[in-house]
Amino acid sequence: MHTDARVLNNQSLIEGDICIIGAGAAGISIALDWMNTSKKVILLEGGGFEYDDKVQDLYKGKTTGQKYFPLKASRLHYFGGTTGHWAGMCSPFDEVDFRKREWVPGSGWPISKKDLDPYYAKANETLKLGPYNYEFDYWRKELKDLNPFPLDDKVIRNKMWQYSQAHFGDLYKEAIVEAKNIHLYTYANVVDILAGEGVQHISSVIVKNHEGKTHTVKAKHFILACGAIQNARMLLASNSQAPRGLGNDHDLVGRYFMEHLEIASSELWLFRPFPTNLYSWEYGVTRASAELAITEEIQEKERILNGTASLLPLSVGKHQKPRMETWQDEDPRKSSESLFKNWSEADEAAKSEKGAIERAFQLNTRIEQAPNPNSRVTLMAEKDELGVPRVNLHWELTALDKRSVRRIHQLIGQQFGIAGLGRVKLMDFLRDEDDDTFPDSTNGGWHHMGTTRMSDDPGKGVVNADCRVHGISNLFVAGSACYTTSAAPNPTLTLVALSLRLSDHIKRII
Ligand SMILES: Cc1cc2nc3c(=O)[nH]c(=O)nc-3n(C[C@H](O)[C@H](O)[C@H](O)COP(=O)(O)OP(=O)(O)OC[C@H]3O[C@@H](n4cnc5c(N)ncnc54)[C@H](O)[C@@H]3O)c2cc1C
Numbered sequence: 001m002h003t004d005a006r007v008l009n010n011q012s013l014i015e016g017d018i019c020i021i022g023a024g025a026a027g028i029s030i031a032l033d034w035m036n037t038s039k040k041v042i043l044l045e046g047g048g049f050e051y052d053d054k055v056q057d058l059y060k061g062k063t064t065g066q067k068y069f070p071l072k073a074s075r076l077h078y079f080g081g082t083t084g085h086w087a088g089m090c091s092p093f094d095e096v097d098f099r100k101r102e103w104v105p106g107s108g109w110p111i112s113k114k115d116l117d118p119y120y121a122k123a124n125e126t127l128k129l130g131p132y133n134y135e136f137d138y139w140r141k142e143l144k145d146l147n148p149f150p151l152d153d154k155v156i157r158n159k160m161w162q163y164s165q166a167h168f169g170d171l172y173k174e175a176i177v178e179a180k181n182i183h184l185y186t187y188a189n190v191v192d193i194l195a196g197e198g199v200q201h202i203s204s205v206i207v208k209n210h211e212g213k214t215h216t217v218k219a220k221h222f223i224l225a226c227g228a229i230q231n232a233r234m235l236l237a238s239n240s241q242a243p244r245g246l247g248n249d250h251d252l253v254g255r256y257f258m259e260h261l262e263i264a265s266s267e268l269w270l271f272r273p274f275p276t277n278l279y280s281w282e283y284g285v286t287r288a289s290a291e292l293a294i295t296e297e298i299q300e301k302e303r304i305l306n307g308t309a310s311l312l313p314l315s316v317g318k319h320q321k322p323r324m325e326t327w328q329d330e331d332p333r334k335s336s337e338s339l340f341k342n343w344s345e346a347d348e349a350a351k352s353e354k355g356a357i358e359r360a361f362q363l364n365t366r367i368e369q370a371p372n373p374n375s376r377v378t379l380m381a382e383k384d385e386l387g388v389p390r391v392n393l394h395w396e397l398t399a400l401d402k403r404s405v406r407r408i409h410q411l412i413g414q415q416f417g418i419a420g421l422g423r424v425k426l427m428d429f430l431r432d433e434d435d436d437t438f439p440d441s442t443n444g445g446w447h448h449m450g451t452t453r454m455s456d457d458p459g460k461g462v463v464n465a466d467c468r469v470h471g472i473s474n475l476f477v478a479g480s481a482c483y484t485t486s487a488a489p490n491p492t493l494t495l496v497a498l499s500l501r502l503s504d505h506i507k508r509i510i
Contacts, residue, residue, distance in 0.1 A: 002177045004048070005188040006211040016042035016183060017510065019205065019219035021190045021234070024081020025492050026479040026499040027225035028168045028176065029126050033503040035179045039510065042217055043182055044207060046189035046226075047078030049173065051333065054210050058189065058384045059230070060330070061391040065375070067324055067440040068395050073332040074446050075227055079186060080169020082227065082446070083492070085336055087283070088164035090127060090493040092120050092134055096296045096306060097368070097487035103303035104400070106256065106371030109484040110456040110465040119497035119504075126496055127164040128171070130287060134160040139288045146278040148290070151415045158278065159293035159308050159488070163286055188215070191388050193222070193238035193246060193475070201473045208386045221474045221506055225499070228257070228448035228481035232377045233391050235452065235462075235469070247452070247462050247469035254377035256453050257393065258369040258486040259444035261307075261401060264322075265430060266409040267314055270359040270422035279311040291366065293488070294408055302411070305404040307367030307488050309412055315353050317362030319346035322441035363409060363424065366445070368486045370400045377451050395444075399436040406430045447491045449480040467502040478502055 018034065020027045023045035034041045047055040055078065061071035068074075076084040093113065100108030121132035133139075136158040140146050148158050176184055185207070192206040202222045207215045224231045232254040236245035245253055281289040291308035299306055312320075326342045327335040369375070375396040379389040406426065413424030429439045455461025458470035467482050469475040478499040480491040487494070 001180065001182065002184045002186065005185045005207060005215060006209050006213060008213065008215060010213045012215045014042055014183070014185065014215060014217045016040040016219045018042070018221050018223065018506065019044065019217050020223045020225055021205065022046070022081065022225035022227065022230070023079050023184065024225065024227060025083050025168055026495055027223070028080070028172050029123070029496045029499045030223060030225065030478060030503045031176060031182050032126065032172060033500060035175065035182060037181060039181060041182045042219060043176065043184045044188040044190055044205070044217065045079050045184065045186050048186045049079050049169065051076070051078055053331070054385070055189070056332070058386065058388070060384070061393060062380060064392060064394045066395040066397055066438060066442065068393060068444060069324070069327050069335070069446065070330045071229065071391065071393060072330045073327065073335045074448070075229070076332060078169070079173065080167060083166065083168040085332070086492065088166065089161055089490045090129055090164050091159060091161045091489035093487040093489060093494055094296065094306060096299065097485060101300070104305065104370055104485065107485050109454060116494070116497050116501065119500040120493065122500050123493055123496035126166070126500070127493060128166045129162045129164050134162070136160055136290065143288060145275065147275045148278060149274065149292075149416075149419070149421060151419055153295070155295060155298050155411060156415050157293050157295055158290035160288055160290050161281070162288050163281065163283070165284060189386055190234060191386050192240070193234060195241045195246065195472065199242045199246070200471065202475045210385065220510060221476065223476045223478050223502070225478040228451045228479060229377055229391060229393060231477050231479065231481040232451035233379065233388070236379050237388050246475065247472060249471065250459050252453070252462050254451050255373045256371045256450040257375045257377055257395065257448070258371065258450040258483065259395065260447050260486065260488065260490065261365060261367045261369060261397070261405065261438070262443040262445045263365050263405065263441070264317060264362050265309070265365045265405055265427055266363045266413070267425045267427075268311065268361040268363050268416065268422055269425070271420070273359055274421070276311060276361075292412055294411060298411065302407055304407045305368050305370060305400060307365055307404060307408050309363040309365055309408060311361040312364060313350060313358065314360035314362050315350035315358070316346050319349040323443045324441055359422075363412065365405050365408060366488050367401070367405055367408070368488050370398050371450065371453070371485060372396055372398055397438050402436045402438060406433070445490060447480065447486070449483045449486045449491055452477045452481040454482045454484050466505045467498065476502055476506070
């Protein structure tokens with residue numbers, strides 16, 4: 001069922017069993033999991049079914065520290081959320097990503113990969129991917145012409161990816177609107193979360209829209225699924241009963257913001273042509289492809305973060321501008337246009353430059369960011385049109401991030417040399433081993449993670465292993481905000497899996 005909250009009488013009371021706040025990848029995955037049950041699910045979405053600049057403007061904020069995308073343009077604020085224009089690249093985290101690694105401060109989830117495996121399988125279905133199998137040997141049998149570089153597999157492995165075309169808004173609108181027990185309210189922006197006495201449980205949330213209407217929503221359980229920056233913002237801004245914000249007794253909400261560092265880092269020059277189908281992908285065509293990853297044993301030996309390198313023909317790469325440059329318009333549609341314009345210009349420029357260059361590739365890093373408490377989301381004094389304080393995102397990287405990027409490319413270079421395949425040349429920003437800084441051209445992947453990190457210890461994390469906010473019995477967080485560490489792969493497959501695990505947990509306790 002669907003109701004536009006702008007047409008309700010002012011001060012309406014909405015009641016249900018479960019209230020999900022945010023209809024993006026996380027929120028919709030959970031709502032679908034409750035379809036056709038006896039429980040009444042309220043799904044609150046701040047936007048409508050289409051882009052609306054007034055609603056999008058609620059995301060506006062400031063950034064400090066490492067150069068970042070404008071906050072207004074780094075997420076989509078309507079039904080379906082940011083999957084409205086995501087690229088669909090999916091790969092699960094590795095087992096090592098969940099472990100405590102003594103060389104990575106703040107690492108160690110309270111759950112393991114095994115705990116997520118059944119949900120990863122289900123998430124693959126939600127995202128309309130192929131089978132939950134990311135082993136190279138499986139895909140080698142399944143697809144033709146996958147030739148791995150003959151490199152030492154004790155050092156370098158092929159990390160497999162699958163590609164989703166699931167835009168949740170288009171794909172799941174009908175199912176959600178038709179479901180009798182799912183009550184979707186659009187133009188229902190949550191602006192406050194109210195707790196009962198002692199701040200141990202949530203009694204209601206307050207919803208507002210630009211028509212000047214305010215409604216109250218009551219439920220047994222509340223799930224925040226607004227994306228990692230907005231989840232932290234909502235907890236911090238809901239401070240009428242807990243002055244530091246909900247779940248923030250230990251000043252952790254908003255801290256440990258993480259992104260994936262996606263940065264052109266080296267050039268690979270092969271001695272002879274090599275078929276690289278395995279390492280390339282085309283949107284809507286490729287079912288699976290690989291990136292070069294460093295094995296767990298070598299990560300431990302070298303004391304580096306988990307990361308991969310992808311291949312892009314150098315003839316194309318050298319004409320592509322950094323995304324941090326092309327994606328700077330506050331309007332996400334204009335930023336997206338500017339990025340694709342640059343990419344197609346780069347393709348055109350490359351077509352006129354054939355020859356020996358075909359044996360040359362740009363190696364692009366994709367790496368986890370080390371957890372860093374100073375990399376954080378805080379509230380500003382300035383408020384949005386609905387009266388909620390806007391956020392400042394301070395993105396801060398560390399020496400471990402820089403050393404890891406450099407070392408990954410040095411290791412890849414050594415292995416190509418040993419195998420007699422070619423040479424790797426580091427880009428200028430990696431040459432000086434004493435320089436821990438990152439250039440302004442360093443891209444994030446528009447991946448927001450870690451602002452309500454998971455830990456069994458309330459002194460070290462905001463949510464517990466069930467994604468419940470410590471100290472509050474019925475408030476949960478869904479999505480990549482809960483990540484303790486961010487691993488190398490893009491976040492959506494894992495955040496859908498984690499949301500489905502949370503959904504199962506609520507089924508057990510309701
Ligand atoms: C250009 C681009 C490319 C990307 N490519 C990839 C990729 O290839 N692979 C990958 O894994 N990830 C990718 N991502 C990231 C991916 O889009 C996100 O990981 C994913 O959408 C996060 O899902 P979510 O549900 O947590 O948040 P969102 O999708 O952002 O959804 C949050 C929802 O909450 C709603 N909301 C927010 N605040 C409120 C409020 N106060 N009240 C009510 N509702 C609210 C929003 O309107 C929205 O619908 C990409 C992102 C971008 C921008």
